[in-house]
Amino acid sequence: MIYFRRALIVVALLLAGCGGLAGEPAIVATLPPVTPSVSYPATPPDLAVGASVFAGHCTQCHGLSGAGDGALIGSGQGQIGVHPLSFRDAATTAAQTPLEFYNTITDGNIEHFMPPWKDALTDDQRWAVxxxxxxxxxxQANVDAGAALTSGQPITLANLPSAENNVKLTDAQLISQVGLPAAFISSLSDQQKNDLAAYLRSLTVANAMHMGLVTSAPQVTAEPAVTPEVTAAPAAAGTGTISGQVTNGTSGAKVPADLKISLYVITTQGASAPMDATVGADGKFSFANIDIRLDQKYVVTTTYNGRAYGSEAKDGDPTTNKVDLPITIYETTDDVSVLTILAWVSQVQLVGNNLQVSDFIQIGNSADRAYSTNVAVDDKRYGGVEVPVPKDALIQSADVSNSRYTIGADGHSVIDTAPVLPGQSYIFQMVYSLPYRGDIQVEQTVPYTLSGAYRLLVNLPGATVTSDLLKSLGPQELSGVQYQSYGTSDPLKAKDSIRYGVQGGVQATSSTAAVINRDQLIPLLLIVAGLVVILTAGMIYWRGRRPLTPEPTTRSNDALVDGLIQQISELDETYNKGSLDEDIYQKRRERLKARLAALIDEDK
Structure with missing residues (x-):
């Protein structure tokens, strides 16, 4: 479940133009608040159902026991380099609430490779897991120990906050709201407080005896209702042609005649082995006698100048027996003058004794070449956009296992290995922390010309923010979280600095804590205009321009499918070069195919 997808992710964001971020500051106040729709549990969440859902959907990433050691987690090729936190560690939930877990399961957390499950699981299943x-x-031992602590003052469900309210509380908050004397709670050890919370949570769920238990097969707690078996109609199929045109989007540049094109057919069983063809002198390619089916997707890829490009993954149409899959390739440039920062949003909140800053930066490329340097960050990737972090910052969003971002040689910058395509805007993201003792001055260097607006969103109740550059824009609500917003629309030159100070403030409580993820901040970032933005957690951009019209949410699955296809393509290329053992190659390919099958099943 969480961290479910492979690191190469391509997300297309389709937004209608409505002005705001790059305009006058007052326009920001007209943004409608993004408030999640939450359906609180009508009946006690069933832990047996949760165990079954977890066993069926989550173990490949989270591991059979929930320790974050699933088969897809690791530093090898075909694995996810970001390790999930262990659910076996009480520290994982200490600062979070069940509602926050539910929201993450429902809406996903793409930057951590967690897809949204709101369409795949029912509301009851999401609350259960x-x-x-x-x-x-x-x-059960923790539950029993917690019950023993209250033997002198028995607690029942009637003593607890309502179902809607208790899921908004951390364990520490819950034990303080059941009528127990404050002195008694203060006298408890950390372990005793944990046991007490376990007992109180057991009163709010069904099948509490499953707390902490692991299952490898779905569990049934009641006889399921019998539903008529329905036999699905076979998908329409035909035999036809997959073809396309390779275009070099750089003026005056040509498509090499020997360019190899690889075709992948994606079924419910995963992606097929690639079929290869070579483009003709006119840049066209064709694959004949291909089974065309409604329940299959088709995509082609190519590698040019060490950068990979691909078409959109399209469904088959047996009524025409044709699928057109065009690809655009580009020459590259390392001229930084083609880059412009169009918008920048920084989210600041207190986590422990550190300020955590999450930056989302929209960058445009005015050239007709893909921006990518010739500086290799390793044997497979080239450096691209590079953004420095403030002094004393600890970078949290890039490490040696990250497939897209890496840390600069001096340890004080984040480098993106994804190229910036011509005429497209993309999103750069980084997260870092700064030690905070109640007073800090932050200086952020601007790496490229900033022509749009900068917004600083601070979730630190009681704090004072000072800056000669940034003006107070008042409160800004996102996903029910209240921020104090600051910003400027003044243009800044490369190497200029954004300076601000933060004094005082307290860590937000669980009811006001910022749990905003990339999916919620990016719409604010891109509110300036109707954009088609391509995000990638890998080395390439896959999609070309898309129509500026809303699309169903299932498009996100298409993007994830594209990313997995690219990963399979790279795996095949490594194997064909003799750089990978046969057994390792087959195992990794099967894992990737299984992920593709799961994604396609979700789209049905």
Whole structure:
């Protein structure tokens, strides 16, 4: 579930133009608040159901026991380099609430490779697996020990906050709201507080005896209702042609005649082995006698100048028996003058004794070449956009296992290995922390010309923010979280600095804590105009321009499919060069194919 997808992710964001971020500051106040629709549990979440859902959907990333050691997690090719936190560790849930777990399961967290499950799981299933994972660090022994602590003052469900309210509370907050004397709670050790919370949570769920238990097969707690078996109609199929035109989007540049094109057919069983063809002198390619089916997707890829490009993944249409898959390739440039920062949003919140800053930067490329330097960051990737972090910052969003971002040689910058395509805007993201003792001055260097607006969103109740550049824009609500917003629309030159100070403030409580993820901040970032933005967690951009019209949410699955296809393509290329053992190659390919099958099943 969480961290479910392979690191190469391509997300297309389709937004209608409505002005705002790059305009006058007052326009920001007209942005409609993004408030999530939450359906609170009508009945106690069933831990047995949660265990079953977890076993069926989550173990490949989170591991059978929930320790974050699933088969897809690791530093090898075909694995996800970002390790999930262990649900077996009480620290994982200490600062979070069941509602936050539920929201992450529902809406996803793409930057951590967590897809949204709101369409794949029912509301009851999402609440069940949220409470199951939230309490997985406990066991029946903890529940019994917690019950013994209250033997002198028995607590029942009637003493607890309502179902809607208790899921908004951390364990520490919950034990303080059941009528127990404050002195008694203060006298408890950390372990006793944990046990007490385990007991209180057990009163709010069904099948509490499953707390902390692991299952490898779906569990049934009641006889399921019998539903008529329905036999699906076979998908229409035909035999036809996959063809396309390779275009070099750089003026005056040509498509090499020997360019190899690889075709992948994606079924419910995963991606087929690639079929290869070579473009003709006119840049066209064709694959004949291909089965064309409604329930299959088709995509072609190519590598040019060491950068990979690909078409959109399209469904088959047996009524025409043709699929057109055009690809655009580009020459590259390392001229930084072609880059312009169109918008920049920084989110600041207090986490422990550190200020955590999440930056989302929209960057445009005015040239007709893809921006990518010739500086290799390793044997497979080239450096691209590079953004420095403030003094004393600890970078949290890039490491040696990250497939897209890496840390600069001096340790004080984040480098993106994804090229910036011509005429497209993309999103650069980085997260870092700064030690905070109640007073800090932050200086952020601007790496490229900033022509749009900068916004600083601070979720630190009681804090004072000072800056000669940034003006107070008042409160800004995102996903029910209240921020104090600051910003400027003044243009800045490369090497200029954005300076601000933060004094005082307290860590937000769980009810006001910022749990905003990239999916919620990017619409604010891109509110300036109707854009088609391509995000990638890998080395390439896959899609060309898309129509400026809304699309169903299932398009995100198409993007994830594209990323997995590219990963398979790179794996095949490495194997064909003799750089990968046969057994390792087959195992990794099967894992990637399994992920593709799961994604395609979700689209049905």
């Amino acid at each position: 949220a409470l199951y994972t939230y309490t997985l660090h406990n066991a």
